[in-house]
Amino acid sequence: MxxxxxxxxxxxxxxxxxxxxxxxxxxxxxxxxxxxxxxxxxxxxxxxxxxxxxATKEDVALSLPVDGQEVMLRELAGRPADEPPFVALGHAMRAVVAELQNGDQTETGRFLKARELVESTPALFAGSVRRMMENEQRLVTEIARREGRSPADLLPLFVVSLFTTVARVGFESCHPRAVEDLPAFAERLEQILALAERSLRPGWDRVQGSPGGVSDQFIEGSSGQVAT
Amino acid sequence: MxxxxxxxxxxxxxxxxxxxxxxxxxxxxxxxxxxxxxxxxxxxxxxxxxxxxxATKEDVALSLPVDGQEVMLRELAGRPADEPPFVALGHAMRAVVAELQNGDQTETGRFLKARELVESTPALFAGSVRRMMENEQRLVTEIARREGRSPADLLPLFVVSLFTTVARVGFESCHPRAVEDLPAFAERLEQILALAERSLRPGWDRVQGSPGGVSDQFIEGSSGQVAT
DNA sequence: TAATTTATGGCAGCCACTGACAGATGACAA
DNA sequence: TTGTCATCTGTCAGTGGCTGCCATAAATTA
Structure with missing residues (x-):
């Protein structure tokens, strides 16, 4: 070292x-x-x-969450290729939380302060969302790569967007009673992931999944019908 | 008049x-x-x-989309009470698009310009999403009211967030080849709604739906386990 | 130690945005 | 029509975020 x-x-x-x-x-x-x-x-x-x-005053408050996104992306890249996309995203997210829990106390303290701040400050919340969405494109690219599809396809975008939403709902539904500790947040995340799983059809996030009845006609993405 | x-x-x-x-x-x-x-x-x-x-430079670009959100909320309030939440949201959205199609040509022109701009300008796109999310709480309240549940419950939040995501993916997947006309956009919206429907279990958006096997244990919302 | 790279401070300036005051203009009543 | 009133508008001065430029100081390398 x-x-x-x-x-x-x-x-x-x-x-x-x-x-x-x-x-x-x-x-x-x-x-x-x-x-x-x-x-x-x-x-x-x-x-x-x-x-x-x-670069901006916003950045100093959001740099920690942004670091988290980097970790998330790395973890996702390390997930086994046979995992369905949504499952892989879930595990990557869990790894991020786990890494936080293993961290130094000053580190987790910083992180919790930052989250508290982001949730209670509209301007920062907005910035956070923006970064989340900029990052979304990178996640889409990675998922598309894993699945051997084009990043322009509709399905990877759909899967990632849906996952991002789930994560966001997890954060949001935590806030009013302050995210005082990581374990509580981790538990909340599991709940919301479970809710998502219950709501979605098995195999929805893969083209060849869901044996029986799922038509793939325009999963192919942005082809055809809109072009002039 | x-x-x-x-x-x-x-x-x-x-x-x-x-x-x-x-x-x-x-x-x-x-x-x-x-x-x-x-x-x-x-x-x-x-x-x-x-x-x-x-109020801000951003506002002048986003005022039109914001107006659309108002219409959306009004339309949602007018949907029959027996419609499942996600279906009602879908119809409200269709109504908004329909109203646009009926409008004056200068009006639709303005709208298309605004969308073009929002999609191609990261700062504006972020602002747009932010407003969408700020508006989300109002949609959640309305859905909770329809379903006779508390706005603090997890399910209404989940349903609305998921719908918002679907709408956003619809917009996003349109952009690269410019939203030249409303009909194309309307068609795209139908596609993405269909994709969502295919991905979700029937009755997922209602507690008593989906006969057989869906455990409702923490759909009750933000009760219990996080409090100290 | 000398030469080179890199971080820092100070300054001048742009632009988004705001409060305060004064003048212009439409609304309304006598 | 005219006078009163509410409201809209322009001007001005000022704050704060953010940037380019240049000189200096510190760390790295030879």
Missing amino acids: SQPGLRERKKERTRLALIDAALDLFLAQGYEATTVDQIAAAVEVSPRTFFRYF | SQPGLRERKKERTRLALIDAALDLFLAQGYEATTVDQIAAAVEVSPRTFFRYF
């Missing part, structure tokens, strides 16, 4: 300091009421430097 | 002029490259006045 160089370590330290200062200020006095100058001042860094670490 | 007063008419005229000017400028030179001052100048109105009509 060893050091990745002094420079790198210092950068990582400032980055975390900025995140911590920002989260605390946001929680204490509100997101919009907090200025970038205040965050920078708290870390004793120029405002200009803040924007060298985070 | 008659005139709602000269003042009102003038306001509505300015509002539409701002929307038209904004849409054209956005399409011509891009959303972020266009400044509020330019829009205001095109309508010969002060920038300050622009912000009296629209």
